[in-house]
Amino acid sequence: MAVLSEKEIFNVEDIEALPEGHRAELIDGLIYDMAPPSRIHQKIISRLVSAINACIDAHHGKCEVYPAPFAVRLFDDDKNYVEPDISVICDPDKLTDKGCSGAPDWIIEVLSPATWLHDMYRKFDLYRAAGVKEYWIISPKDSTVIVHTFPNNAMYNFDDDIPVSTWPGVSIRMSEIL
Numbered sequence: 001m002a003v004l005s006e007k008e009i010f011n012v013e014d015i016e017a018l019p020e021g022h023r024a025e026l027i028d029g030l031i032y033d034m035a036p037p038s039r040i041h042q043k044i045i046s047r048l049v050s051a052i053n054a055c056i057d058a059h060h061g062k063c064e065v066y067p068a069p070f071a072v073r074l075f076d077d078d079k080n081y082v083e084p085d086i087s088v089i090c091d092p093d094k095l096t097d098k099g100c101s102g103a104p105d106w107i108i109e110v111l112s113p114a115t116w117l118h119d120m121y122r123k124f125d126l127y128r129a130a131g132v133k134e135y136w137i138i139s140p141k142d143s144t145v146i147v148h149t150f151p152n153n154a155m156y157n158f159d160d161d162i163p164v165s166t167w168p169g170v171s172i173r174m175s176e177i178l
Contacts (some may be wrong), residue, residue: 147162
């Protein structure tokens, strides 16, 4: 999954220099190519963004929702740059013209065969270290959602009411939005 090159460590400047439309992430100085998403992947993201925006509106929230591609620089360094499938940011001071500087409050990744190890392990460690409060990993294949509210985690089926820790008392049922 890593881009091969003579250069051993990359930075955000290298990501920004990629050709237009080439999507990649930078984690600890290594570049990881991003495969084009499937139709079901995009459907889940689209429906979830709508549902989350409805939750924000219903609770008069100040959070903002951004689907990929949306640049997130989790740390104040030039070795990490990710594009989560969905980023929810509740602190407007983290938003810049280029994306988000700092950890979003809530990140959602939709698994695909090409990225599941990357999302389950590499990004899990990165998001936890950065201080992301809530991380959902959605598996369309298994119809499950793993919810990490560090240090806790739980697994839900698409038919379950999945609590949103960002808004206590709010839940999302995947089977209702798909």
